[in-house]
Amino acid sequence: MAAPAITSVQGAVQAEHDEEMFDVYDEQGMPTGKTERRSVVHAKGIWHQAVYVCVFNPEGQLLIQRRAKGKKVCPDTWDLSVAEHLSPGESYLQGAVRGLG
Structure with missing residues (x-):
């Protein structure tokens, strides 16, 4: 098929x-x-492996994001500031920097 x-x-x-x-x-x-x-x-x-980053604004508030409606896992829900799977050979720091874009 x-x-x-x-x-x-x-x-x-x-x-x-x-x-x-x-x-x-x-x-x-x-x-x-x-x-x-x-x-x-x-x-x-x-x-x-995955890496997660919590970003806070100057007032100390955690900045969060809403996941896209098309995501397979937990669509349209709130998530941490950055959540990234690590690419092969990538360190946690490299993944975090990539996620912060």
Whole structure:
């Protein structure tokens, strides 16, 4: 059976997003030396890494963001200032800086 055609820009972006590669870790947080696609690590519950950043304004208020309605996980809900999966070989600091853009 042929794969369904992607009929929208959002679908194309999601398909590319699902193919993003992550380093795989064991239960103790040690790298296994393997990488796997986003869609696989999420479907199978494989350990991988992410970084979260809390940004506060000068008044000490936490700045949060609303997740897009099209997100697979927790769509249209509030989230921390920055939440990023780490790319293969990327450090927590590098991921945080990338997320802060």
